[in-house]
Amino acid sequence: MTDGRASSLADQFAAAFRLHPAGVAIITADDGTGPAGLTATSVISVSARPALLAFSLSACSSTAPRIAAAETVVVHFLGAGQVELAKRFATSGIDRFGPPCRWYRLATGEPVLAEVDTWLRCRIAEQLTVGGSTLVVAKVEKVQLGRDRDAPLVYRDRTWYWLDEQAVMT
Amino acid sequence: MTDGRASSLADQFAAAFRLHPAGVAIITADDGTGPAGLTATSVISVSARPALLAFSLSACSSTAPRIAAAETVVVHFLGAGQVELAKRFATSGIDRFGPPCRWYRLATGEPVLAEVDTWLRCRIAEQLTVGGSTLVVAKVEKVQLGRDRDAPLVYRDRTWYWLDEQAVMT
Numbered sequence: 595m596t597d598g599r600a601s602s603l604a605d606q607f608a609a610a611f612r613l614h615p616a617g618v619a620i621i622t623a624d625d626g627t628g629p630a631g632l633t634a635t636s637v638i639s640v641s642a643r644p645a646l647l648a649f650s651l652s653a654c655s656s657t658a659p660r661i662a663a664a665e666t667v668v669v670h671f672l673g674a675g676q677v678e679l680a681k682r683f684a685t686s687g688i689d690r691f692g693p694p695c696r697w698y699r700l701a702t703g704e705p706v707l708a709e710v711d712t713w714l715r716c717r718i719a720e721q722l723t724v725g726g727s728t729l730v731v732a733k734v735e736k737v738q739l740g741r742d743r744d745a746p747l748v749y750r751d752r753t754w755y756w757l758d759e760q761a762v763m764t
Numbered sequence: 765m766t767d768g769r770a771s772s773l774a775d776q777f778a779a780a781f782r783l784h785p786a787g788v789a790i791i792t793a794d795d796g797t798g799p800a801g802l803t804a805t806s807v808i809s810v811s812a813r814p815a816l817l818a819f820s821l822s823a824c825s826s827t828a829p830r831i832a833a834a835e836t837v838v839v840h841f842l843g844a845g846q847v848e849l850a851k852r853f854a855t856s857g858i859d860r861f862g863p864p865c866r867w868y869r870l871a872t873g874e875p876v877l878a879e880v881d882t883w884l885r886c887r888i889a890e891q892l893t894v895g896g897s898t899l900v901v902a903k904v905e906k907v908q909l910g911r912d913r914d915a916p917l918v919y920r921d922r923t924w925y926w927l928d929e930q931a932v933m934t
Contacts, residue, residue: 603815603904603905603906603907604812604813604814604815606907606909607809607812607815607884607904607907608809608812609907609909610841610882610884610907610909611809611817613841613882613916614787614789614807614841614916615785615786615787615916615918615927616785616786616787616808617784617785617786617920619784635808636808636809636810637784638786638805638806638808638818638819638820639777639778639781639806639820640806640820640894640895640897640899641820641822641823641894641895641896641897642774642777642778643774643895643896644774644895645773645774645777646894646895646897647777647781648808648818648820648899649808650808650809650810650811650818652811653811671780671783671784674933677933712780712783714777714780719894720892720894722890722892722901724810724811724816724889724890724901725810725811725813725814725816726811726813727810727811727816729810729818729899729901731892731894731899734773734777735773736773737773737776737777737779737780739776739779739780746783746784746785746920748785748918748927748931750787750916750927753932753933754932754933755927755931755932755933756931756933757785757918757920757925757927757931758930758931760928760930760931761918761925761926761927761928761930761931762923762924762925763844763847763923763924763925763926
């Protein structure tokens with residue numbers, strides 16, 4: 595994978611996905627070593643009945659192994675108001691759960707970010723290791739639905755967007 | 765999965781994902797029975813080296829089995845200018861490839877939508893059947909990068925959005 599052609603395909607692939615917009619989530623877990631969390635733009639719905647979602651964990655992320663090692667995770671869906679939290683959980687070398695981050699634990703132990711009002715507690719059901727990365731399938735056990743009023747946060751081309759009503763196509 | 769509690773979880777799950785924004789893709793293929801295609805909001809990057817993506821195919825889609833039966837697929841990333849195409853490939857009971865849809869075949873046989881200038885030709889590498897739906901992992905073999913100028917198309921809560929520069933968070 596070090597020849598010019600493969601490198602070029604990887605660059606083109608990265609460029610195509612960089613321009614593909616995505617909603618923003620933070621995935622948290624505790625594998626027994628303390629709270630861990632990362633910002634992800636790869637959370638997708640797989641099935642509603644049963645309730646299953648999937649996300650990918652990059653081989654490049656140092657936090658990913660701690661998410662993958664947990665039995666359960668919490669997937670938080672971010673609104674535009676949580677952009678600083680999204681940046682924080684995408685920053686390396688800091689205590690992401692330190693102040694001013696507010697969080698608590700569910701009775702079942704998983705860390706939940708207090709600022710985020712829509713989240714799903716999930717049990718990891720399958721993990722597929724592909725190309726050094728991990729594709730995780732998780733069964734949703736609890737859904738906390740927030741207020742519907744906030745504009746959601748969108749990420750594209752290293753830029754954060756809020757999805758406002760002016761952008762509706764009629 | 766027919767008791768009230770399970771039904772409620774499925775409804776809450778669907779409500780949470782309905783409010784989670786996503787970029788829009790059309791996935792096309794020909795499994796030998798003619799061109800097939802569907803609009804998808806579930807395409808995610810898994811790994812750049814090697815170049816791998818994933819998407820989910822709903823158990824409810826009648827086109828999904830024809831995508832899953834193909835060896836190769838083309839994933840098209842849509843701009844805001846392709847909203848009518850996105851609607852068309854999400855409409856049942858029509859000939860999606862009929863006029864005014866313009867398409868051609870690659871030398872390798874896959875149907876490509878002429879209106880869309882960013883697409884990835886992929887070989888299906890893994891299929892995971894979960895809860896009646898299918899999670900597909902595909903190895904990217906060719907990337908066609910379009911112009912960068914179009915605002916991308918975003919879908920959320922049954923509404924189409926274009927991601928304009930006014931929505932950038934500073």
